[in-house]
Amino acid sequence: MNLTTKDEILSRFLNANNEPISGQQLADEFGISRTAIWKHLQTLQDEGYTFETIKKKGYLLTTTPDRVDPARITSYLETARLGHTIRYFEEITSTQTFAHELVRNGAIDGTVVVAESQSAGKGRMARPWESTKGKGIWMTIIIRPNVLPHQAPQFTLIAAVAVVNAIKSLHKSINPEIKWPNDILIDGKKCTGILTEMIAEMDGVQALLIGIGINVNQQKEDFPEELQNIATSLSIEANEKLNRAKLIATTLKYLEKYIDLYLQVGFEPIKTLWEEFSGTIGKRIKATTLREVVEGMAIGITSDGVLEVKVDDGEIKRIYSADIEIEKPI
Incomplete structure (x- = not known):
């Protein structure tokens, strides 16, 4: 350590x-x-x-205060690699940005960057991420798997399965669901976002940066007014304060488990778990891509993690990257 x-x-x-x-x-x-x-x-x-x-x-x-400092996380850690090096900050611009610097300086596989707050948290498509001080989990995990660049998007799905398992194992009253590709929702409200970024060369991946933001102990008033009807926290849903350090350690345990499984036997068992936890499959959705808007029934994901949507004329379209809106039944 x-x-x-x-x-x-x-x-x-x-x-x-x-x-x-x-x-x-x-x-x-x-x-x-x-x-x-x-x-x-x-x-x-x-x-x-x-x-x-x-x-x-x-x-x-x-x-013991509710902090996510290295000693607290380490006291719960059950991993062989992930989290054995932790860089901790009271405040940082973005754990994801700092992780990029660490990779350039040779950070080892499994290094975790974690902060009590972020002043410029990064979401998908360069959107800002609200990072309330001392209330959530704001972290980036650096991994160095021997994979090709086209496999990188699958690690977002692996991370989603890990987070859901961690939440469910610690708090059985909470029922999180995965929204393709990178969100975790509870009763339709967002509690977690995942951002995977790749540092690669032509012949392979140097590192993947898996950024995970989890709303843990926020109350409704901690969210900006415009987010209060679409965001939630684990504490709101469980009606109790949660141990953030333990949730980080448990997430790292499952993330390591599923990364190892993926590297040993491929994506198929992860795909099965992802679809089991999915709140997207079987729902009518609207997918807004850079080129078009696709509306139809989400029927599954491919072995590469690509979303398949059956549109109204029966054609099956594959969605590689999009903003997804799950349409509510009339």
Whole structure:
């Protein structure tokens, strides 16, 4: 794990099973002075963690704020690669933009960029993404799979399946559905967007940047007025506050699982899962592409992840990229 000393100290407390740890023990473990340990604890307290001093026993962690810092994520992590290097920010322009810089500087497979807020979050087609501070998950995962450029769009669908599984495994009362190609909805309202960008050369993919934005703990008033009827959060739907760090770790677990499955046996099992979770298949849709507007019944996706739409004259059209509007029954 690539943690700072401060995060490693926090990790010790998170894994201490509510038992105090002596300052001398920490100093011995980390090879630094007790004064340095105290300074790290002061920094953690400035970030919202609180410690109680237990006489002759040491420090006891008593309050953990809702943060997505590396130590919190790592305490739940169950992956072999993803999330073992985490770059964390209180605020950033965009995790996706910073991930591009990291790739140019040789970032390893599985590196995660995560922030409490973004000032210029990126959505699909260069649209802005609202990133409320401390309420959602705003992250980009850098992966370096041995695939060809035409396979890159399938990773958006893989990520969608991973996010749905993570949500459902932690919060069984929530029923998310995937809207092709990159949104996750709950009762027709958007809670998650996924943006996959590719850095490639002629002979293959150097890296894929999978950006995932999840509305987690927002309440209705946290959304701009124009979004309140079309956006939602997991907290609104579950009627409780959720653990963002645990959801990140669980998403990474499923993402790694399905990436490995895809690389081993291909897209077919992912396709089956995607269609099972789809809120698009079997619905009448309007697909607005750069060239035309296609209206008809969404009947499935191809083995490449392309959406198939049966239009009114019976012809089946393939949609590679579009804005999708699911038409409501009259």
